[in-house]
Amino acid sequence: MGVLILCQDHGSHHKGSCRCAGMQMGRFMQPCLLLLLHRQSTHGYELMQQLEEFGFASSEIDPGTTYRHLRKMEDERLVRSRWETEQGGPAKRLYEITAEGEEILHAWAVTINFNKQRLEKFLEQYQSQFQEPTNKKGEP
Amino acid sequence: MGVLILCQDHGSHHKGSCRCAGMQMGRFMQPCLLLLLHRQSTHGYELMQQLEEFGFASSEIDPGTTYRHLRKMEDERLVRSRWETEQGGPAKRLYEITAEGEEILHAWAVTINFNKQRLEKFLEQYQSQFQEPTNKKGEP
DNA sequence: CCCCCATATATGGATATTGCCTATATAGAA
DNA sequence: TTCTATATAGGCAATATCCATATATGGGGG
DSSP: OOOOOOOOOSSSOOOSSOSSOOOOOGGGHHHHHHHHHHHOOEEHHHHHHHGGGGTOOTTTOOHHHHHHHHHHHHHTTSEEEEEEOSSSSSOEEEEEEOHHHHHHHHHHHHHHHHHHHHHHHHHHHHHHHHTHHHHHHHOO | OOOOOOOOOSSSOOOSSOSSOOOOOGGGHHHHHHHHHHHOOEEHHHHHHHGGGGTOOTTTOOHHHHHHHHHHHHHTTSEEEEEEOSSSSSOEEEEEEOHHHHHHHHHHHHHHHHHHHHHHHHHHHHHHHHTHHHHHHHOO
């Protein structure tokens, strides 16, 4: 007992079900995709690569999940797409953000800011419970 | 079109399926419970109330979900419980964190810190795309 | 030519997680 | 007695996620 199975390396953390820590950040992919599309219209495959910028490890990014997010957002009119067949290679679907998508992106920013504060609050409490007791001893 | 249905108030944000923003923070409840139990052993009902400290709105906290997290963590030996029937009122299950639970809590802290940085990275990019263009205009 | 690889998109299936509703029980207040 | 607060728990449908796999195009090596 007492062996800590730290099956994540915090950059490409664990998959599947396991006892160890790991928040589900899957839905966080949506605002990231919207932000990338606001920067520049592009297609799914390139978006997947650009997601690494937001801490999605390449090993963590599942094409199925990514494309499903994009299609779901298209159903919701947050993005729009058209086929791009002019260039060589397999046909690609060019995505662009809609006005509605931009509005949702603003809502996401508020939520993300709120959640950032929740994480900060947790870390602050964590540190005060595990690190400050040592300090308290040191300063009489 | 263009009407933003902001169905969350960011403190007790939306439930169920909707098009608007909302990251799933459900699993974040686990480290919060562990941290609270590290502070003091107590029972599920009180933990639910203490969760508000970490941004869980009282309307958002579902007893079913909370107790399920606790039982799951007990299966995983992260917490331990015993029935408390001495006091009046309905029997309560007193939970305490285990050594294993404390180790997992440390792993959670690393993950949460990592995720905090992801959110910060997003917000930074968001601001540079939506707020800085105005500044650029203002400074020649 | 054939095979393999990178690019690009998409689907199926098993499992995990969540939200919501409801059931159970105790005890005190109205 | 009925209502409310305390306290825990289960069922079920909807979602989400992970993983494997399928499809197609075109380039390079042998």
